[in-house]
Amino acid sequence: MNESISTWKEKQKNYLAVSIASLLIGTYFFMNVINGSYIIKQSDLQVYENLIISTTPKFKERKGKHRRKWIEFKCINNRSTFEIASYDYNCVKDDEVINEIKEGDTISVAILKSEIGDFDTESSCEIHSLVKNNKEYLNLDCRNEVDNNGGKRGFLLLFTISTLTAIVYSLSKKPKIFDEVNPEFLITVIIIILFFILASIL
Missing domain, CATH: 2.40.50 (OB fold (Dihydrolipoamide Acetyltransferase, E2P))
Known part of the structure; x- marks a missing residue:
């Protein structure tokens, strides 16, 4: 039992590290979106x-x-x-x-x-522009929207990963469900579902 608790505590440290890293990287994407860094004027x-x-x-x-x-x-x-x-x-x-x-x-x-x-x-x-006979072949507005939406998807996915791994880290005892289903698998499934949802709306 003690060995099991010790192993769980060690795994929790990994979840904490992932949570912090995801939060930091997600914040980077978030600030770029807020500051308009993905927009070309x-x-x-x-x-x-x-x-x-x-x-x-x-x-x-x-x-x-x-x-x-x-x-x-x-x-x-x-x-x-x-x-x-x-x-x-x-x-x-x-x-x-x-x-x-x-x-x-x-x-x-x-x-x-x-x-x-x-x-x-x-x-x-x-x-970022190509013009022949007054016809513009590149769509800067479309390009900006695609790039900016990519940044939005990035920080939403990373903030979700940060939140989920933080929740797992906060659990003082290993839930019985984690004996049947690896929490990493559950998190991955949630992220994949969220990815497709965001891809359909952003």
Whole structure:
């Protein structure tokens, strides 16, 4: 019996550590949402006009552990590889970009002012606006909503994990139900259900 109590006390320390870590990380996501850190404003962008397409946009995909999808293209007299990636890619109609923008077309792009150093260098340059003939192919409002909702889901899930693990930590004795069902399994099931609920509304 004493050994069982001792083992439970040791496990409780792990739940406390998870609770604190989840609370701290969740607070980080929460503050980013409150401060608008996931929102890109027009004033955050630097526009570059009269760029001429040299390599037509192509769909790219990397599978495996670091899976991602994006569209990339290059322009004449510019060393950058321009990318539509991340949250911008989630909101773009990729068939329009690939089928309507051709080699020799004149376009304008916008990148974050904080990333101007990536412009015209031998590196990738993520864009947040792509305009041809006054048609905007990227939806900044959609991109902001998707990114911000991701932050909301993040802190809600982490705060839930923090609360559930804190409840388990606070139990002075191991409940009999935990002899039948691992509390980690119960927490995981609740988090998965919450994830799908949040994904459907955010």
